[in-house]
Every structure is written in structure tokens, then in C-alpha cells.
Amino acid sequence: MIQEHVGSFTVSLMCRCLEVSRSGYYRWRGRLPSARTIRKIRTIEKIRETFVEFKGRYGAPRIACELQELGEPCSRNYVAKLMQQEHIKARNGKGFRYSQPVEGSINVSANLLKRCFDVDRPNCRWTSDITYIWVLDRWLYLAVVMDLYSRRIVGWAFDSQMTDELTRRALKMALERRPIKPGLLVHSDRGVQYRSQKYQDLLSESKCKPSMSRQANCWDNAAMESFFSRLKVELVYAGTFESEEQAKSEVFEYIEIFYNRVRRHSALGYVILPTNNGHTTKRLVVPQTPQG
Template sequence: MVIAEYLGQYPVTLMCRALNVSRSGFYKWHNRKPSPRQLRREQIEGKVVELFAEYKARYGAPRLAHELKDAGLPCSKNFVANIMRYRGIRARNGKGFHYRPASPTMINVEENRLRRRFHAEAPNQKWVTDITYIWVKGSWAYLATVMDLYSRAIVGWKLDTSMTEKLVLDTLTMAFSRREVNPGLIIHSDRGVQFRSVKYLDLVRSSGCLPSMSRQGNCWDNAVMESFYSRLKVELIYAEQYGSMEEVRSGIFEYIEIFYNRKRRHSALGNISPAEFERRCA
């Protein structure tokens, strides 16, 4: 529902009046538990986005449908194609491929200030942020992270059961509390509704930072963050069978705070950890 997409940006009463929807009817719809059909679509949609990025946009709906079948999520290629249209992504499969122009109805879109310049000369010059899906015993969990491109350290993160504006606000607030932020810091994300929310953009700008957003349907504009999520899933998520949110939260804490930031050797840093790289360059 359109109203849900713009929660926090416009008053619910105003949107309901404009769309001729009752407030009680909207809240009843908004607060109801998701149906099995909706949960299945969310599960498949998350996997489609993950596989699309993993195969670098080389696979269209037919091949992605085969990959989903092998992953235990059988569905038709038309169902996958519908998801791809909804997400604004299309495979690089010849003349038909092009980057789609921004939808005129998409509000609060920022320019791409990062422009794939993933190198930073000092800490807190360029950050990237995103959200990824994690399957936890019958339901989705959502992990948001903020990475400093100087050392590739994860400076803020949060895991939650819903992909809301609050998820990205809390993640960015954590990053701000950990780092010394100076005016001009670029914070890059995709065009997800959470990152286009008024509260998120206000938080970025009130700290003297510059918001930056990827082009529509272009996962390479945030390739470093995509790469981190790919490594996290290979090195942690796929190797475990988490039975609860607490288990996955504990696992992610250990991976990010103990292993990745402090111990994991990173090829882009000369095969030392982010923490060691920052120590040597201090």
C-alpha cells in the first residue's frame, strides 16, 4: 500500500483522506500479520536480489528461476520477472539492457556523489550503507550496516525483524556515536524507501554529511557493501542453522566486532585487518 511506503514522511490522516481510505482500515491492514503468500514472496524477493548481485546482473528471470529451484524455492520465471520489474533490475543480456531512468514518483532521491570512487584518503570521508536479508528459521531478519571506505571497517550495524526507517536510523546513529564525524562526509546508499525517508536524510544533513544514492537498479554503485554481505553470508550465515534471532545476533556480533573488524585480513588493505590498518595509518 502506498501509504505504508511514505509513513513518517506525511501524516497518515492526510494520506488516507487523499486516497479515500479510512484510517481504521489502514491500521487494520498495516498491523495484521503477513500471510503465508506474502512471506513467501518476501523470501523469494530477497533471494532474487541476492542472486542478481551475486551473478553480477548476468542472469535474467529464467536462469534465476533455476537457481531458486536449486536453493529449495521453486517458482515460475514469470514470478521472478515480476519481482525484477518491481525492483527495477534487468539482466545484461544484450540490446535490451539499459539502466532505467528514475521514476518521477520516487521522491527524495539524492545524486550519486560517490560515483564508485571507493578509495578514501582518511577515515570518515566516505561511508556506504545498505540492508541485507537473513533467513532465520521460517522468517526474515534484516541487517543494516555502515562501512567506512578508508579501512573497510563496519562502524555501525543493527539486526531487526522488520526493514523500517528505524533500522537505518539506529544503524547510522551507532556509527555517529563511534566515529568523529566532520562536515562533508559522504554517506552512500541505494534508493530504498528507508534511505529516502525524511528522518534519515535529516539525520545525515544535521550532522554536516552529504547523502549520496546509487542509480536505480544499479548494484555496482554500492559494490563494496554488496561484497561485504556476500562474504558475511559465505563465511557465517550459510555455515550455520540459526534457530532464533538471539543466535543470529550473537553470531553477527562475533563476526563483525571480533573477527571482521579486528582479525580478518583484507586484500584491499594489504592483507591486514581494518583495525590494524587504521592503527598503522593513525
């Protein structure tokens, strides 16, 4: 306080009013920063660098993991405290409100997944869903297939129409990428795109077992709902898409480069996603968004 008001009042007057000695004030002013202060300043700088590197998508838990991997000892609570002091806050969203859908009864499958989202091996249980993305004056639709073992997005498709062709394209990509065995469980909601005969035929031809959420129960597909929530917060709500090409390019960057290879997942204990062969990927620097 004395330092802030030097020039407005004499040091001796302020020391007398605040009941501190002048010699103590001058010793404080000439004192070198403590090791604790130096560490705090260094950690804040690294927090800012990591926060910018991951485009504001990481909060305290993931930033703490990144700093620890870089050799900076810190706890999640310490990082959270510094982020709060520096007003650094990751993007976050609000809870969704779900309305009860009007559904048919054709090709409705039982809920075989039963919220068992923890899997001990890859290509055992997949889950799928569709979300909306606003681009200028229209909606675009993104269908995604996730492997619950690693939370890796193994298939996805982007289109201007929400048809069964969209869901089949996403599933075909996943089937082409992964060597599956008969009996693979593929879970979804009861949307008409997943109940279509063509989609069900594709599952049957691939010897997959269909599973569907119970009516109006989003928690039966919570893993996919969580992914879409992070996609919206970390990408869609962060800016405005000026064209369909830009939206496709940035969705590609988010899924294939960031989410599948870089992002730390709380469901996996904040470790880097395992690859198809079970090994972990190396920490990558997020490259520039590809054009086209």
C-alpha cells in the same frame, strides 16, 4: 606401487615386471624423508590449523599471509597447490541476480560517490545497505554502515522489520562511534528506508552529504555488496540459526570480533585492519561466540 602390493606378489616379481632393481626398491623404502617432503608436511599441517582457526573462511591468499606472519615462508601459489591436493576449500558463494526495482523519486540524491571506493583518510566516505538473514521461519534484517578507508563496519543494526528505524539506528551507532567532520559522504542505494524523511533529516542534522546509487545499479555500491556476500558465505550459509538470539550473537561475533579486528581484506592488500587512530591491530585468536 610395489609397497602397496607387498603380500599379494613377491618383490622380485614386481621389480622384474616394473623394470626396477630390488636393491633400489629397498633403498627407497629405508630412505628418510627429504627436506622438501618435511617442509610440505609441516606446511599442510599449518594450513589445516589456520583453516580451522578461521572457520573455513580463509582461502589461499589470506592463509598465505597468516603463515608468513607466523614465520613460515610460503607463496600464495604454493599454499593454493597444497590446499587443492588436500581438498581444502574455503566457503564461497554464487553471484547474485538483481532485478530492477520500482522506485519513487522523493529524496533521491545524486551519485556523489561515483564508485570511488579508495579513500586516503578515515571518516571521509561511508557506505550503507540492508541485507536479509533467514532464521527458522522468518526473515531478519541487518543494516550496516562501512568506512571505505579501512573497510571497518562502524555501525550496524539488526531487527525483524525493515523500516527506516533500522537504517537510522545503524547510522546513529556509526555517528556515536566516530568523530566526524561536516561534509562526510554517506552512500546508499535508493531504497525507501534511505529515502525516508527521518533518515534524510538525520543526515542533515549531522551535516553529512547523502549519495545514492543509480537506479538498478548494484556496482555503485560494490564495497557493501562484497561485504554482504562474504557475510552470507562465511557465516549465514555455514549453518542454521535456531533463534533470533543466536543470529544476533553470531552476527555480533562476525562483525565486531572477526571482520573488524581479525579478517584480512583484499582491498587493503591483506593487511590487518587499521584502527581509528591509524595503527594496525595485533593478530587476535577468535574467541568463543558471546552468549546473549
